[in-house]
Amino acid sequence: YMYDRDYLSHMTEETPIRPTSKKGEVRAQLVHMLMKAVDKKEIEALIARGADFYGPKVQSSVLQEMVYKNYRKGKSANWFADTGKVHNFTYTPDAAKATAMLGNTPDAYNQVWHLPTDHSKITGKQWAELFGSAMNVKPKISALPIWLLGIIGIFVPVMKELQEMAYQYDRDYYFDSTKFEKQFNFVPTQPADGVKAVVAADR
Numbered sequence: 001y002m003y004d005r006d007y008l009s010h011m012t013e014e015t016p017i018r019p020t021s022k023k024g025e026v027r028a029q030l031v032h033m034l035m036k037a038v039d040k041k042e043i044e045a046l047i048a049r050g051a052d053f054y055g056p057k058v059q060s061s062v063l064q065e066m067v068y069k070n071y072r073k074g075k076s077a078n079w080f081a082d083t084g085k086v087h088n089f090t091y092t093p094d095a096a097k098a099t100a101m102l103g104n105t106p107d108a109y110n111q112v113w114h115l116p117t118d119h120s121k122i123t124g125k126q127w128a129e130l131f132g133s134a135m136n137v138k139p140k141i142s143a144l145p146i147w148l149l150g151i152i153g154i155f156v157p158v159m160k161e162l163q164e165m166a167y168q169y170d171r172d173y174y175f176d177s178t179k180f181e182k183q184f185n186f187v188p189t190q191p192a193d194g195v196k197a198v199v200a201a202d203r
Contacts, residue, residue, distance in 0.1 A: 001165065002028040009086075009172040013049075013112040013179055021164040038110050046108055048099050050115040051175035052168075054194065055092030056201035062162075063089055067131050067141070068198060076140035077131070080162070080169035083124040083143050087173045090117045091194045094186075101184055114177040116188040121174060130192055134199045146170065 002025070003011055004018035019025045037043045054061045067077040095115045102108045122130075125141055132139030146166045180186060189197075 002031065005167050005171075008168060008174070010174050010176060011051075011114070012176045013114055020167070023165065044109045046102055046110065047112045048095075048102055048115055049112065050090035050095050051117050051173070052087070052089050053092050053095065054089045054198065055095075056197050058092055058198075061089075063127060064198065067128050068135075071131055071135050071137050072202075076142055077128040079124040079128070079141055079143045080166050081143055081146055082170055083128070083141050085169060085172050086121045086123055087127070087169065088117055088120065088122060088175055089127075089191075089194075090115055090175065091189045093197075094188050098180060098184070098186065101186075102180075108183075113180050114175060116180055116186050117175045117177045118188040118190055118194075119176070120191055121172075122191055124169070127191070127195075130195045131199070134192075134195045 001021060001023045002017050002019040004016040005020055006018075007015045017028055017031070019028045031047065034043075034045055034047065038045055052062055054063045058064055066079060070077050094117075098113075098115045102113055124143070125139075128141035129139045146163065177188065181188070
């Protein structure tokens with residue numbers, strides 16, 4: 001959330017910090033406090049960041065709320081802004097394993113790490129197709145314009161919160177975890193396999 005929105009098309013651990021949302025400002029402040037303490041050698045710490053999450057039994061995933069759960073209700077999938085933009089997601093079991101690996105590796109401390117996230121440049125439309133295939137439903141998806149989120153937010157507060165983050169969907173959003181993958185010889189779960197696991201977990 002705190003990364004410069006102009007660099008979302010290829011985010012690494014070196015991406016400039018320039019928050020443009022309340023959520024981003026809070027995170028930037030916390031990172032500054034944490035790393036200041038690290039620099040003063042008051043503590044040892046590491047920062048592990050993920051992209052938006054998805055995974056089996058996850059209850060707060062935008063992808064699962066807007067695509068998977070809509071399909072389960074017999075509705076069309078929803079997306080924000082533009083279904084043709086790339087948006088990759090971090091698979092929660094991968095994130096859990098990676099966080100444990102980092103926490104148990106002394107040399108990983110005092111650094112920033114991107115948690116393993118598959119490199120496939122998949123669009124919102126393609127995510128809808130993957131879930132449609134796994135659920136044996138015809139994939140249908142429509143994009144909600146950003147301005148509409150403000151209106152819906154009057155009645156559904158969570159949508160108002162999403163409005164300030166909607167810029168993550170009107171441009172390509174690509175989260176690069178190469179640093180972690182090379183250091184730990186880790187291969188992230190492919191989206192097709194992750195989607196199948198999400199669906200299977202609810203059967």
